[in-house]
Amino acid sequence: MVCRRQWRKGLPRKMRRMEGDRLRWVNAVMVAIFGFSAFSATLGLVGELHWVQTGEQKALSPLPDRAVFLRVLPIDHQFGYFAPQVAYDYRLELRLASRTTGEETLVKVPLQPEARQLYSTFESHSQDPESAGLLATSLAEYGFAQYPRFDRAEVRVLYRLLPPLKLARTLEAQWVVKERYYLRR
Amino acid sequence: MNPFATLSRMLVAIALITLVLWSWDAHTLFGKHGLINPALLAASSSTAPLAIWRVVAPGSDLAMQVLSTLISVVAISLCWLFVRPSSCWASVSAYLSFLCLTQSISLVSYGVYAFLQIGFFYVMAETLATRWCRGSGSASACSVLIGKWFRLHIAMTYCFAGLSKAIGPQWWTGESMWRVVAGSKGENMALVDLTWMGGFPLLLQIAGIGVVLIETLYPLAFIRRIRSPLVWSVIAMHVGIGLFQGLVMFALAMISLNLFFLMDAERSGVQVRQRSDPEPIAEPGTA
Numbered sequence A: 001m002v003c004r005r006q007w008r009k010g011l012p013r014k015m016r017r018m019e020g021d022r023l024r025w026v027n028a029v030m031v032a033i034f035g036f037s038a039f040s041a042t043l044g045l046v047g048e049l050h051w052v053q054t055g056e057q058k059a060l061s062p063l064p065d066r067a068v069f070l071r072v073l074p075i076d077h078q079f080g081y082f083a084p085q086v087a088y089d090y091r092l093e094l095r096l097a098s099r100t101t102g103e104e105t106l107v108k109v110p111l112q113p114e115a116r117q118l119y120s121t122f123e124s125h126s127q128d129p130e131s132a133g134l135l136a137t138s139l140a141e142y143g144f145a146q147y148p149r150f151d152r153a154e155v156r157v158l159y160r161l162l163p164p165l166k167l168a169r170t171l172e173a174q175w176v177v178k179e180r181y182y183l184r185r
Numbered sequence B: 001m002n003p004f005a006t007l008s009r010m011l012v013a014i015a016l017i018t019l020v021l022w023s024w025d026a027h028t029l030f031g032k033h034g035l036i037n038p039a040l041l042a043a044s045s046s047t048a049p050l051a052i053w054r055v056v057a058p059g060s061d062l063a064m065q066v067l068s069t070l071i072s073v074v075a076i077s078l079c080w081l082f083v084r085p086s087s088c089w090a091s092v093s094a095y096l097s098f099l100c101l102t103q104s105i106s107l108v109s110y111g112v113y114a115f116l117q118i119g120f121f122y123v124m125a126e127t128l129a130t131r132w133c134r135g136s137g138s139a140s141a142c143s144v145l146i147g148k149w150f151r152l153h154i155a156m157t158y159c160f161a162g163l164s165k166a167i168g169p170q171w172w173t174g175e176s177m178w179r180v181v182a183g184s185k186g187e188n189m190a191l192v193d194l195t196w197m198g199g200f201p202l203l204l205q206i207a208g209i210g211v212v213l214i215e216t217l218y219p220l221a222f223i224r225r226i227r228s229p230l231v232w233s234v235i236a237m238h239v240g241i242g243l244f245q246g247l248v249m250f251a252l253a254m255i256s257l258n259l260f261f262l263m264d265a266e267r268s269g270v271q272v273r274q275r276s277d278p279e280p281i282a283e284p285g286t287a
Helices: A004-009 A013-054 A065-072 A113-127 A129-146 B003-023 B026-030 B038-044 B061-083 B088-104 B111-134 B139-166 B175-182 B195-199 B201-216 B218-222 B224-244 B248-275
Strands: A090-097 A104-107 A152-161 A174-184
Touching (some): A013 B111, A090 A113, A113 A129, A113 B003, A129 A152, A129 A174, B003 B061, B003 B088, B003 B111, B026 B061, B139 B201, B139 B218, B139 B248, B175 B201, B218 B248, B224 B248
């Protein structure tokens, strides 16, 4: 069997140098991508440690505004990764009402499982109080567009309150209302 | 067979199924009067360089048409990559179109999209670098090199995921595992209900500590003796995520990356052994 090292000796010197140079370039690019990913992941970890210790979110951005074009590379996925330290389930509930007829309804949207998963991600943003209002407005607009006979909307931000593990045998999980938003057409 | 070709086919299949599963509801989710206001999508993608909202006004009639067209382009590119996994153009087209889609819907995208993007990136890097190095006769070495960096990237991802779990108390006490299994009842589309495990806190605690350990210690998979048990235990963990948390596509994507880790590590070992083979070369005509 011809081993690779022996085979390379048979190549002209220029071609051997070219092979080495190109591999070195590829390696350098990969080192840069991996290095930045690791740096970004470390920043994310520091931010999460700060959150665990103080309960405050710390924004450590690995990319400055001028370098956002670098987001075409997979270098900042680990940043902002949020391990479910205290993973609550959040959900939005839409109730519509008509002032003239007094009719009320709870809106349920039938979605396929994968679309439901995307929508769950959307709902999970409601744990941030600043985002929750925007999400509620978006949902109310959907309700008014789909059901024109209603002119009032109530959007509830619910989260699932789980009993601690020690009480898991005796207590049941409950959906608790965190916020209510009242909107009109 | 090149592990990158196998990986790209697996990732393409997962991405296509994921796309098909939600594209039926795309209008309900992202339409002009959909559940998710396009203005919110655009605002959340403001730092994404390839989001369609940079060229299309959110909420306009054109926006939904552009999004539908983008979904079609992604599907076509993925099919092309499935048929020609070693084609540079197919891999570039699949990566860029997929990236454009995920950045446009970053408000609702979750783990599976991030890891598919990472996978497609390395597939693209491998095809491009292999083509570039082909002229100098080092194409296979280049492929092995990219594979090594991809395995490092996967290991780093797991390690940091494990560390971020380890810094809080919930995974050590079993509380986080309890939250995972409690979510398997009804609402979260889980295939198996495991809430009865709440009656066995010690079991949940052991499982939680196990998850932290196997994720944090994943870089040890570069040691040949440890590789198989470690990687297969991570694959088992992802099977659990698929069954008990309902994150089937995410679990499949992660299992694909782990299978690639195994395949590519074996290939890399073979290459290294070949390189250090002391057998002398036979001169032509002397045999």
